[in-house]
Amino acid sequence: MLPERMINLLILGLLLAVPLVALAMDEPFIITLATKAAVLAVAGVGLNLALGQGGLVSFGHAAYFGVGGYAMGILASHAQSYTPIMEVPFLIEGTKSMLVIWLVAIVASALVALLVGALSLRTSGVYFIMVTLAFGQMLYYFAISWPAYGGEDGLSIYVRNGFPGLNTLDPIQFFGLCFAVLLIVLFVVNLLNKSPFGLALNGAHQNEERARTVGINVYRLRLTAFVISGAITGLAGALFADLNRFVSPTMFSWHTSGEIMVFIILGGVARLCGPVAGAAVYILLEHVLGGLSEYWHIYLGAILLFVVLFAKGGLVGGLSRREVRHAG
Amino acid sequence: MPDEVILDVRDLHKSFGALKASDGISLDLRAGEIHALIGPNGAGKSTLIKQIAGGLKPDRGAVHFMGRDVSALSVAQRAQAGLGRTFQISALAMEYTVMENAVLGAIGQSGRTFGFFRPAMKDRALLDIAGAALERVGLADHASTVTSELSHGQRRQLEVAVALTLAPRAFLMDEPMAGMGAEGSRELTGFLRELKHQAPILLVEHDMDAVFALADRISVLVYGKIIATGSVDEIRSNADVKTAYLGEEDAA
Amino acid sequence: MSIILLIEQILNGLQFGVMLFLMAAGLTLIFGVMGLINLAHGSLYMIGAFAAAAGAAATGSFVLGLIAALMAAALFGALIELTVIRRLYARDHLDQVLATFALILIFSEATRWVFGSFPLFLDTPDFLSGTVTLPGGILYSKYRLAIILIGLAVAVGLFLLISKTRVGMRIRAGENDREMIGALGVDISVLYTMVFALGAALAGLSGALVGAIQSVEVGMGEPVLILAFVVIVIGGIGSIKGALAGAILVGLTDTLGRTLLPVLFASFMEPSAATSVGSALASMLIYILMAGVLLFKPTGLFGSA
Numbered sequence: 041m042l043p044e045r046m047i048n049l050l051i052l053g054l055l056l057a058v059p060l061v062a063l064a065m066d067e068p069f070i071i072t073l074a075t076k077a078a079v080l081a082v083a084g085v086g087l088n089l090a091l092g093q094g095g096l097v098s099f100g101h102a103a104y105f106g107v108g109g110y111a112m113g114i115l116a117s118h119a120q121s122y123t124p125i126m127e128v129p130f131l132i133e134g135t136k137s138m139l140v141i142w143l144v145a146i147v148a149s150a151l152v153a154l155l156v157g158a159l160s161l162r163t164s165g166v167y168f169i170m171v172t173l174a175f176g177q178m179l180y181y182f183a184i185s186w187p188a189y190g191g192e193d194g195l196s197i198y199v200r201n202g203f204p205g206l207n208t209l210d211p212i213q214f215f216g217l218c219f220a221v222l223l224i225v226l227f228v229v230n231l232l233n234k235s236p237f238g239l240a241l242n243g244a245h246q247n248e249e250r251a252r253t254v255g256i257n258v259y260r261l262r263l264t265a266f267v268i269s270g271a272i273t274g275l276a277g278a279l280f281a282d283l284n285r286f287v288s289p290t291m292f293s294w295h296t297s298g299e300i301m302v303f304i305i306l307g308g309v310a311r312l313c314g315p316v317a318g319a320a321v322y323i324l325l326e327h328v329l330g331g332l333s334e335y336w337h338i339y340l341g342a343i344l345l346f347v348v349l350f351a352k353g354g355l356v357g358g359l360s361r362r363e364v365r366h367a368g
Numbered sequence: 369m370p371d372e373v374i375l376d377v378r379d380l381h382k383s384f385g386a387l388k389a390s391d392g393i394s395l396d397l398r399a400g401e402i403h404a405l406i407g408p409n410g411a412g413k414s415t416l417i418k419q420i421a422g423g424l425k426p427d428r429g430a431v432h433f434m435g436r437d438v439s440a441l442s443v444a445q446r447a448q449a450g451l452g453r454t455f456q457i458s459a460l461a462m463e464y465t466v467m468e469n470a471v472l473g474a475i476g477q478s479g480r481t482f483g484f485f486r487p488a489m490k491d492r493a494l495l496d497i498a499g500a501a502l503e504r505v506g507l508a509d510h511a512s513t514v515t516s517e518l519s520h521g522q523r524r525q526l527e528v529a530v531a532l533t534l535a536p537r538a539f540l541m542d543e544p545m546a547g548m549g550a551e552g553s554r555e556l557t558g559f560l561r562e563l564k565h566q567a568p569i570l571l572v573e574h575d576m577d578a579v580f581a582l583a584d585r586i587s588v589l590v591y592g593k594i595i596a597t598g599s600v601d602e603i604r605s606n607a608d609v610k611t612a613y614l615g616e617e618d619a620a
Numbered sequence: 621m622s623i624i625l626l627i628e629q630i631l632n633g634l635q636f637g638v639m640l641f642l643m644a645a646g647l648t649l650i651f652g653v654m655g656l657i658n659l660a661h662g663s664l665y666m667i668g669a670f671a672a673a674a675g676a677a678a679t680g681s682f683v684l685g686l687i688a689a690l691m692a693a694a695l696f697g698a699l700i701e702l703t704v705i706r707r708l709y710a711r712d713h714l715d716q717v718l719a720t721f722a723l724i725l726i727f728s729e730a731t732r733w734v735f736g737s738f739p740l741f742l743d744t745p746d747f748l749s750g751t752v753t754l755p756g757g758i759l760y761s762k763y764r765l766a767i768i769l770i771g772l773a774v775a776v777g778l779f780l781l782i783s784k785t786r787v788g789m790r791i792r793a794g795e796n797d798r799e800m801i802g803a804l805g806v807d808i809s810v811l812y813t814m815v816f817a818l819g820a821a822l823a824g825l826s827g828a829l830v831g832a833i834q835s836v837e838v839g840m841g842e843p844v845l846i847l848a849f850v851v852i853v854i855g856g857i858g859s860i861k862g863a864l865a866g867a868i869l870v871g872l873t874d875t876l877g878r879t880l881l882p883v884l885f886a887s888f889m890e891p892s893a894a895t896s897v898g899s900a901l902a903s904m905l906i907y908i909l910m911a912g913v914l915l916f917k918p919t920g921l922f923g924s925a
Contacts, residue, residue, distance in 0.1 A: 091714070097713055097714045097717060099717060159911050159914045159915065160914075162914055162915075162918040163853075163914065163918050163919075165713060166651065166657045166713050166857065167853060167857065167918075167919075169657060169713060169717060170657075170849035170850075170852060170853055171849075171853055171910070171914065173846055173849060174846055174849055174850045174853065174907055174910060175907060175911075177843075177846045177907070178903075178904050178907035181903035181904065182900055182903060182904055184903070185896075185899050185900040185902075185903045186896070186900045187896050188896075294842060294846060295842075298721045301717070301718060301721070302718070302721070305714075305718050309714070335729045335730075335732065335733050336729075337725045337726075337728065337729040338725070338726050338729040338730060338733070340722075340725055341722040341723065341724075341725030341726035341729070342722070342726065344718060344719075344721070344722035344725070345704065345719055345722040345723070345726075348715050348718045348719040348722065349704070349707055349719065352715075
């Protein structure tokens with residue numbers, strides 16, 4: 041049994057060490073896998089704020105992941121074709137700058153999360169799960185049927201977007217960038233968890249009536265958490281799009297929402313670095329099992345079933361001595 | 369002003385289908401008093417408390433608190449205005465420590481729910497409010513105990529402490545004695561007798577000994593109507609109350 | 621647009637609606653009685669479709685295929701209830717969602733493994749192929765009309781089952797009070813398995829019937845599952861009546877929206893833009909409907925507060 045802080049350092053250290061070793065051994069594919077894990081971890085950390093701390097079981101976080109991805113796709117596709125996004129009433133040009141793209145991804149996904157959250161949070165429990173799932177599916181169908189940006193086929197971006205001072209096409213440099221984003225997100229979420237806001241959020245998860253009777257506006261509290269959670273997942277979507285240099289409606293699919301949840305349960309619900317461990321394990325399974333069998337999802341399903349039924353707390357929970365409440 | 373009306377409930381009506389849970393209830397709570405609300409099971413006590421606290425919207429009628437109509441306010445807004453509440457079944461964040469529960473109260477009262485970056489458990493102002501409340505109820509020694517490990521009686525104390533962090537102007541207490549041993553009940557009785565000078569208490573209680581020992585006034589609720597309000601002696605000698613309520617108890 | 625075409629679309633909407641009802645009824649029953657959210661309901665729909673296609677191909681009889689679908693779905697339903705689902709009743713919704721999500725992964729991949737990635741086809745039976753002339757001279761597909769009638773018959777059957785029979789009484793008791801059902805001297809675990817298998821059979825029936833209109837393929841269940849969730853949110857959870865009303869509403873809104881919106885936009889936009897805007901909006905219409913219900917009645921049209 042280890043203190044959780046040590047486990048966190050161990051997880052992040054491993055995630056950092058793998059690509060460095062791969063660099064030394066000249067295995068760029070492994071670096072890309074580690075980058076994918078770091079990016080998906082950001083999405084999971086975002087969802088974990090709502091799901092783990094807030095107890096808001098959102099099955100629609102693919103919506104924000106997709107909005108972030110399309111923010112990148114739309115901005116970069118206009119930049120690569122030298123056509124403005126709009127000219128009236130004022131001119132908006134595309135961009136290849138990651139910083140601008142991230143900002144747009146965060147703001148756009150926060151806005152979508154605000155709309156979806158404002159409606160979904162009028163319900164609770166199993167309704168909330170179904171409603172968030174449905175709104176995610178709505179955006180999926182919209183992305184498929186809206187022809188302007190590739191429709192069902194998606195959009196390809198030929199050159200990765202730029203970041204000042206870095207060659208983003210170099211795998212290890214791009215990994216470093218994504219890893220840095222992950223660290224910043226973890227730092228911010230950790231601050232939030234310990235702040236009065238985080239204490240109130242988790243308190244309302246444990247006992248909603250109690251939170252209300254001490255004067256906390258639970259709806260606004262949860263909506264705020266939901267929006268921040270969506271914005272972080274949106275940022276992850278923009279990074280994921282840049283990693284693949286491709287966006288498609290698949291980013292919006294219910295399956296993506298399920299996967300982001302799976303990172304959390306594999307790693308440990310409401311653990312700061314749970315989604316990091318979960319995303320890394322997921323990528324590892326995908327790579328190892330996917331190499332063994334075309335039908336690796338059967339094994340993934342079996343593992344997931346086992347963790348849910350018999351190993352609640354996931355990887356971090358299994359190693360740590362601190363107990364946390366399970367979301368519900 | 370000892371007779372200042374703090375909480376004023378005016379002509380509340382609430383029906384569930386054909387059942388009239390509140391049938392024109394009026395009562396008030398004055399500074400410095402304990403006003404006990406008694407009545408047989410199913411008389412509509414819980415429904416009334418919920419309407420006063422803001423969790424249930426009455427069909428008709430109004431609630432005034434500190435001279436202001438709070439009928440349109442939510443539970444959270446009424447708490448912010450200084451209405452402290454304790455529950456029949458402890459409503460606490462069970463995974464939190466005793467101190468964290470008290471800090472939660474302090475956060476709500478200070479309106480700092482949207483403080484994002486300073487750690488709550490290192491915030492002097494919040495810790496001071498929470499610590500003082502724990503001190504008052506005698507839980508200061510258990511500050512770092514996880515709430516789920518508290519005894520039943522200690523949870524009731526913590527309920528009161530959390531309510532205290534709101535610096536309330538009135539308390540709504542739903543059966544604070546329920547499930548407590550004789551010793552605990554006696555201690556709590558002494559505590560409430562002192563607490564009422566800080567803020568008056570509207571007390572729902574089944575323990576008749578405690579009610580008669582504590583209450584300055586008693587209202588008797590039967591089938592959604594208040595059939596009598598008065599001092600302990602007046603209620604004891606009231607014929608209607610005897611037949612409707614106390615008589616049953618004696619017979620039982 | 622002609623009136624005849626409009627009536628045909630309304631009938632298509634009804635047909636879609638009763639299909640959704642078969643899915644939603646099982647889901648809402650399972651939630652009402654056992655308090656369980658079952659994502660794998662879409663897999664049972666898929667299993668029904670595959671069993672029907674394989675059964676019909678083996679025997680050459682559509683009806684035998686349909687029976688195979690009912691039996692396979694009920695069997696797999698009972699099987700997962702006994703092995704996995706019953707461990708989840710006391711768990712929170714997150715565990716239920718994740719465990720049943722795991723079941724989807726397993727069922728989908730196993731089906732792909734057994735049947736391959738190519739879609740199967742299920743032909744409509746001869747006695748139901750072709751069209752029938754409805755009053756007013758409207759020609760309509762016999763098969764789709766049969767689906768509507770089967771769906772409505774199932775709805776009536778469910779109402780009777782729940783309101784008139786001993787099993788129905790137990791189901792209602794289970795919805796209202798889990799402890800009371802024990803007091804009635806009912807073996808809860810048997811009842812739960814039965815209710816789950818019943819819900820599974822309805823999903824399987826739905827999948828088999830739709831399988832003859834669309835292709836039978838892996839992953840066909842989940843879009844329908846999510847639509848069934850929309851139906852339940854609109855109708856109110858745990859209510860068969862709500863499921864029926866919600867399903868018909870969603871079926872009509874979706875079908876008519878896809879037909880009418882592009883026409884509507886074409887009246888003031890250029891045709892190609894009208895088609896794309898209209899169809900994009902039509903694909904979102906039922907979710908907008910759901911949002912409207914959430915705004916005004918968060919517990920659904922027939923849900924209790």
